[in-house]
Amino acid sequence: MAKEPVRVLVTGAAGQIGYALVPMIARGVMLGADQPVILHMLDIPPAAEALNGVKMELVDAAFPLLKGVVATTDAVEACTGVNVAVMVGGFPRKEGMERKDVMSKNVSIYKSQASALEQHAAPNCKVLVVANPANTNALILKEFAPSIPAKNITCLTRLDHNRALGQISEKLNVQVSDVKNVIIWGNHSSTQYPDVNHATVMTPSGEKPVRELVKDDAWLNGEFITTVQQRGAAIIKARKLSSALSAASAACDHIRDWVLGTPEGTWVSMGVYSDGSYNAPAGVIYSFPVTCKNGEWTIVQGLAIDEFSRKKLDLTGVELTEEKELAYSCLS
Numbered sequence: 001m002a003k004e005p006v007r008v009l010v011t012g013a014a015g016q017i018g019y020a021l022v023p024m025i026a027r028g029v030m031l032g033a034d035q036p037v038i039l040h041m042l043d044i045p046p047a048a049e050a051l052n053g054v055k056m057e058l059v060d061a062a063f064p065l066l067k068g069v070v071a072t073t074d075a076v077e078a079c080t081g082v083n084v085a086v087m088v089g090g091f092p093r094k095e096g097m098e099r100k101d102v103m104s105k106n107v108s109i110y111k112s113q114a115s116a117l118e119q120h121a122a123p124n125c126k127v128l129v130v131a132n133p134a135n136t137n138a139l140i141l142k143e144f145a146p147s148i149p150a151k152n153i154t155c156l157t158r159l160d161h162n163r164a165l166g167q168i169s170e171k172l173n174v175q176v177s178d179v180k181n182v183i184i185w186g187n188h189s190s191t192q193y194p195d196v197n198h199a200t201v202m203t204p205s206g207e208k209p210v211r212e213l214v215k216d217d218a219w220l221n222g223e224f225i226t227t228v229q230q231r232g233a234a235i236i237k238a239r240k241l242s243s244a245l246s247a248a249s250a251a252c253d254h255i256r257d258w259v260l261g262t263p264e265g266t267w268v269s270m271g272v273y274s275d276g277s278y279n280a281p282a283g284v285i286y287s288f289p290v291t292c293k294n295g296e297w298t299i300v301q302g303l304a305i306d307e308f309s310r311k312k313l314d315l316t317g318v319e320l321t322e323e324k325e326l327a328y329s330c331l332s
Contacts (some may be wrong), residue, residue, distance in 0.1 A: 001281035002036065002317050003034065005034060005036040005037055005039050005067040005068070005148050006031055006035060006036070006038070006083045006084060006189070007037070007038045007040055007081050007082045007083050007084070008030070008037050008038070008040065008082065008083070008084045008085075008086065009040040009041075009042065009078055009079060009082040009084065009085040009086065009088070009121075010022055010025070010039065010040070010041050010042070010086050010088055011042045011043070011078070011085075011087050011088055011089035011092065011113065011131075012042075012043060012087075012088040012089025013041030013042060013051060013054060013071070013089075014041075014043040014047040014050040014051040014053075014054055015043070015047075015089070016087065016241060016242070017088045017130065017243075017244045017247045017248050017251075018041070018043075018054070018088050018089075018248075019244070020244045020245045020247075020248035020249075021086065021088065021247075021248035021251055021252070022041065022054060023058070023061060023063070024248055024249065024252050025039060025252070026039060026058060026061065026063040026065060026066040027063060027065070028065050028250075029252045029256070030084075030252040030255050030256055031084075031255070031256065031259060031260075032256070032260060035064075035065065036065050036066075036067045037064065037065055037066060037067065038050050038066075038067050038068040038069070038070070039058065039068070039069050039070070039081075040070040040072075040078050040082055041054065041055065041069065041070065041071045041072070041078070042073070042074075042075060042078035042079075042089065043070060043073060043089065044073060044089070045073045047073075048073050051071050051072075051073070051190075052071060054071070055071040057070050062172060075112065075113055075116040076116050076119075076120055078112075078116070079117050079119075079120040079121050080120040080121075081120070081121070081122050081250055082084050082117075082120075082121045082122060082125055083121075083122045083124075083125055083126070084125065084126050084127075084128075084259075085117060085121065085125055085126070085127045085128070085197045086128050086130060086251055086255070086257060087110075087113065087127065087128065087130060087131060087137070087138075087141070088131055088251075089109070089113075089131060090106050090110075090130075090131025090132060090137060091105035091109060092132075093129075093132075093283070094236055097259060098187035098275045099326070100329075100330070101307065102133070103133065103136070103323070103326050103327055103330055104330040106131065106133065106136075106138050106140070107259055107327050107330040107331060108330075109137075109297075110129075110137045110140040110141045110144070111140060111331075114140065114142075114143070114144035114145040115143065115144055115145070116142040116174075117141070117145050118144065118145035118146070118147055118148060120246070121148070123331070124152065124260070125148060125150070125152065126152050126154075126155060126255070126258060126259070126295075127141065127145075127148065127152055127153045127154065128154050128155070128251060128255060129141060129153070129154070129155040129156065129255055129271075130155075130156045130247060130251055132188065132189075132252040133187075133189065133323060134155040134156055134157075134188045134271060134285075135186070135187050135188055135189075135268060135271050135284065135285040135286070135287075135320055135323070136153050136284075136320070136323040136324060136326075136327050137155070138153055138154065138155040138271060138285045138287070139273075139284060139285045139324060140327055141153055141329065142273065142285075143272060150273040151246050151272070151273065151296065151297070153268075153273065153285075154254070154258070154271055154272050154285070154297075155188060155190065155271030155285050155287075156247070156250060156251055156254055156271065157184040157188050157192065157251035157269045157270060157271045157287035158250040158251070158253050158254040158268060158269060158270065159243065159246055159247050159268065160184040160188060160194065160228055160231075160251070160287075161182060161183075161184045161191055161250075161268060162246065162250050162253065163194075163227075163228045163231045163246075164182040164184065164194040164196070164224075164228050165179045165180075165182055166178050167224055167227055167228060168182065168196065168199065168201070168210055168214070170222075171214060171219070171224075171324070172201060172210075172213055172214065173302055174201055174203075178201050178202040178203075179199065179200075179201050179210070180199065180200060180201075180202075180265075180266050180267075181198050181199045181200055181266065181267055181289070182194060182195065182196055182210075182269075183195040183198065183199075183267075183269055183277070183289045183303075184198045184228075184287045185278075185280075185286075185288070185289075185309075185312065185313050185316060186280070186287055186312075186315075186316025186319070186320065187287070187288055187316045187319050187320050187323070188271060188287065189316075189319060190229045190230065191229075191315055191316040191319045192228075192229055192287065192313035192316055193225070193309065193313060193315075193316055194224065194225055194228040194229070195210035195309055195312075196210045196211065196214075196220055197211065197303075197304075197306065197309065197313045198289075198303055200312065201212065201213055221308060231243075233286060253268070254268075254270060256290050257294055258270070258292050258295065258297060259292075260292075260308055261292050261293050261294070262290075262291045262292045262293075266287065266291075267289040267290060267291050268289070268290060268291075268292070269287050269289060269290070269299045270287065270288065270290045270297055271285045271286065271287045272286070272287075272288060272290065272297060272299070273285055274283065274286040274288075275299070277299045278303075278305060278313060279313070279314075279319050280294070280313060280317050281317045281320060282318040283324075284317075284321060284323075284324050285320075286316075286320060287319065288300070
């Protein structure tokens, strides 16, 4: 028997990430090759014509799983009945703008979109915030959508997680699918901590720790971390545009693992509402290693944290606490 279609909202759908993301969703990359979808695409009125062009292309692609497209500039229409919301739309930082200016623009965007989701999304809607500052945008959304469970509001650090996997696979000249259990701790910003202390690589003689194979702690504690932290800026420099394809792919990975589950023995990084695990600040959206089963994520517990890592976890936690205070000051 055919499955009921899942309604997936993409905000900022006419933008670069949205344009890369919607065909992936329509092709089954996010929710599985047997899961029909109805795409809800939201963008701002100046992008209405471009949004309609994206809708035309989706029709022209004749995706078998795509059972309908809603393309709109009205948040209520976009949010009505959605089961999964991927919040890509946000106000980008422009030259000469202070962090507070960007924060206050995004606070107002996420406040209004939160209330539309709160009132019109399907019960148990899963939300993924992609737009930066992603952790704090997700926190604002949580504040203004109190009936959506806190565990259903997440932010994207899977892109950083995937970047870390990619760097290790290139360094060791192994398949990226053989590398697992890197961790992104904290904020999706340049203070994030890409941690390989628990990561392994599948070799012909079994699983081996990444540190043992790389044999270069100076690289792992230095260049590797800064490369992952600064990768977005490096892509902007090279492409003259920000990461779109990789961000869209990571958003699909995030939702797919959340909904369909992580493989046994494998964890992934997700920005989730912190309960204070690993002495991270509680009450912010913080990236942790998680496993997923039956549509629920669980923070991986009991991992040893060395002194080097402790400082990194604390540093990114301090930044998130400051961002939270800045965001709340924009509300007053």
